[in-house]
Amino acid sequence: MRESKLWFWHILTAVIILVLLGLHMGIMHLSAILNVLGIGPDDPTKSAEVFHRSQQLFFMITYILLLGAALFHGLYGLRSMLFELSLSKTLEKFIGGLCAVAGFALFVYGSYVAVAVFQLKGV
Amino acid sequence: MSGSAAKDSTVIKTVRFEVLRYNPEQDVKPKLKQYVVPVTKGMTVLDGLTWIKEHQDRTLSWRSSCRMGICGSCGMFINGLPRLACNNQIVHLHSDVVVVKPLPNFDIIRDLVPDLESLFDKHRSAKPHLLRKDLAEQNHPTGEYFQSEQELMNYIQFAYCIKCGLCMAACPTVATSRDYVGPQALTQAWRYTMDTRDDGAPERAATLYSSHGVYRCHFAGACSQVCPKGVDPALAIQLAKKDAFLKAFGLRKQRQATPVLGPVRDWTPKAEIPKAPAPTVTRK
Numbered sequence: 001m002r003e004s005k006l007w008f009w010h011i012l013t014a015v016i017i018l019v020l021l022g023l024h025m026g027i028m029h030l031s032a033i034l035n036v037l038g039i040g041p042d043d044p045t046k047s048a049e050v051f052h053r054s055q056q057l058f059f060m061i062t063y064i065l066l067l068g069a070a071l072f073h074g075l076y077g078l079r080s081m082l083f084e085l086s087l088s089k090t091l092e093k094f095i096g097g098l099c100a101v102a103g104f105a106l107f108v109y110g111s112y113v114a115v116a117v118f119q120l121k122g123v
Numbered sequence: 124m125s126g127s128a129a130k131d132s133t134v135i136k137t138v139r140f141e142v143l144r145y146n147p148e149q150d151v152k153p154k155l156k157q158y159v160v161p162v163t164k165g166m167t168v169l170d171g172l173t174w175i176k177e178h179q180d181r182t183l184s185w186r187s188s189c190r191m192g193i194c195g196s197c198g199m200f201i202n203g204l205p206r207l208a209c210n211n212q213i214v215h216l217h218s219d220v221v222v223v224k225p226l227p228n229f230d231i232i233r234d235l236v237p238d239l240e241s242l243f244d245k246h247r248s249a250k251p252h253l254l255r256k257d258l259a260e261q262n263h264p265t266g267e268y269f270q271s272e273q274e275l276m277n278y279i280q281f282a283y284c285i286k287c288g289l290c291m292a293a294c295p296t297v298a299t300s301r302d303y304v305g306p307q308a309l310t311q312a313w314r315y316t317m318d319t320r321d322d323g324a325p326e327r328a329a330t331l332y333s334s335h336g337v338y339r340c341h342f343a344g345a346c347s348q349v350c351p352k353g354v355d356p357a358l359a360i361q362l363a364k365k366d367a368f369l370k371a372f373g374l375r376k377q378r379q380a381t382p383v384l385g386p387v388r389d390w391t392p393k394a395e396i397p398k399a400p401a402p403t404v405t406r407k
Contacts, residue, residue, distance in 0.1 A: 001328060004367040007338045083334060084300040092334065 010076045013069040020066040027053075051117070060118040067110040075099040134161040138213055140171055142183065143224040145231050153231065155222070156180075162213045168221060169197055169208035172235075185235035192351055195287030199235055200224040205292040207351045226292035242288045245304050248330050249312035254323025255380050268320040269381040281314035281359050283352040290346035290356050302335040306346035306356035309337055313359040316366075322380035337363045 026034070027044055034040030041049045053059045079099050083092060140160050145153035158175045166174075169187055176183050185208070187197035192210035199208050201223055202216050213221060229237035253268075255261060290306040291297050297305045304312075312327045331337055337360045346356040369375035392398075 001332055001367065001371070003334050003336065003338055004332050004371055007364070008368060008371060080339065084296060084303070084339065086299075086301045 006076060009072060013073040016065065016069040017073060020062060020069070023062070024066075051120075054114070054117040055120065057118070060114050063114045064111050067114070068107055071103045071107055071110075075103045132163055134163055135214065136219070137161050138171075138218070139220050140175060141220060141222045142172070142175070142235070144183070144234055145225075146182075146233055147231070153224075160213075160221075164214075166213050167209055168199070168201055168206075168211050168213060168216075168223065171213055171221065172208065172223070183235075184233045186237075193285065195285035195351075198226050198237070198287040198289050198292065200226055200292065205289040205349045207287060207289070210351060226288055228292050228294070228297045229288065237288065237292075239288055241301070242286065242291055242305075242307060245308035246286060246311060248304065249308040249315070250323060250327055250330070251311045251315060253315065253318065253321050254326055255320070256322055257383070260383055264383075266383045266385050269384045270319050274319045274381075278314050278317035280354055281310050281317070281356075283354050284311060284314075285352055287351065289349045289351060290354075293345035293349040295343050295345065296339055296341055300335065300339065303339050304330055304333070304336050306340075306360065309340075309363065310354065310356040310359040313363045316363070319378070319381045324377060331363050332367055337367075 027040065031040050031042070031044050035042065041052075043049065044053075054063075076099070079095055082095050087095070137159055140158040141155045142158065143153050144150070144156045158179050160171045160174055162171070167190075169190060172183065172185055185197065185199070187209060188194040189196070190209045192207055195207070197208040198205060200206075201208065201211060202218060202221060205226055208223070223235060225231050225235045226237040229239060229241065232238050253261075284307065286307065288307065290310075294303075294306055296303045309331060312331045315321050316324045316327050316331070340357070340360045342357060342361070344357045347354070347358065350356065366375065370377070
């Protein structure tokens with residue numbers, strides 16, 4: 001049932017991506033509407049605003065969560081597509097392993113960046 | 124005598140059959156050959172092929188048997204869709220050209236004869252039979268396995284599969300991945316998993332939930348669209364996914380196979396029901 005668990009996470013991460021990307025789109029591209037409601041910065045793409053968000057705990061957690069969800073969802077999707085090419089079992093195992101290692105490495109690196117920027121408080 | 128000869132023999136119109144011909148011993152690649160066929164009322168594509176064989180080309184090969192949509196032998200790719208040649212009338216195709224090719228996603232043995240070995244290999248991998256722990260009861264039955272009408276209704280549509288291979292020919296995933304178990308075998312795996320008399324769900328999970336099982340389905344729904352018996356393989360695949368999800372969260376437990384009902388005692392037969400005939404084979 002390993003494949004069932006992977007598929008479940010694939011669906012769950014799709015939902016997470018939908019919510020977090022919606023949040024991202026709202027903040028980055030709907031600032032005019034948010035300003036009318038009295039929330040959000042004037043220009044969210046300014047570097048000061050980007051730093052400001054990155055140094056809030058909520059956004060740091062959000063970035064790490066989105067990174068993990070996007071990596072898992074994307075790499076599982078890539079693995080699924082490659083598995084449809086009628087590859088040998090050995091190659092399938094190699095691709096599965098490569099996706100896991102690459103995903104983990106990118107997640108650690110991305111999380112490190114998010115945490116490092118968060119800790120730059122006062123810059 | 125062809126099937127059409129027994130019916131109304133008035134020629135309604137003539138159509139051009141374009142049939143894919145391929146003899147692996149002679150041809151480098153398959154090629155289309157044309158035949159002009161007079162169409163009579165009720166004439167099926169299979170009748171048309173039979174007419175060609177009787178009147179124009181004796182070497183044309185295909186596979187067919189029952190001529191009534193039961194055996195599933197005459198699956199072909201007719202005017203762009205996998206169909207049974209025996210239950211598709213030529214006039215219902217609404218075309219003056221009938222293009223007939225062997226089923227896609229299978230190797231060609233000759234002309235319109237596909238090699239269905241992969242279909243049956245995958246079908247066998249689904250363990251399409253009751254799996255139970257009571258081997259003694261199966262070898263020497265003492266009664267019937269209980270099953271309610273509702274329990275039967277839960278899987279009966281999937282049991283109508285005639286193994287014609289049309290769903291496999293229509294499936295876009297089978298077209299690209301030879302390892303994909305495919306809609307036919309997955310549906311049969313689900314059909315027996317749903318059967319309350321069966322106890323083999325864990326064994327069948329190896330096929331259903333493998334890396335080439337239900338999760339590779341793209342839900343194109345082509346399998347359900349082309350099935351000549353009204354089976355909905357896409358539904359079976361989605362139900363199998365749902366079952367795995369519910370079991371993963373403990374929302375559905377693995378059920379036990381239904382018990383054996385003892386022989387019925389103290390019953391009076393209804394007078395209007397005729398008595399069963401004497402058995403033709405007696406046990407020694």
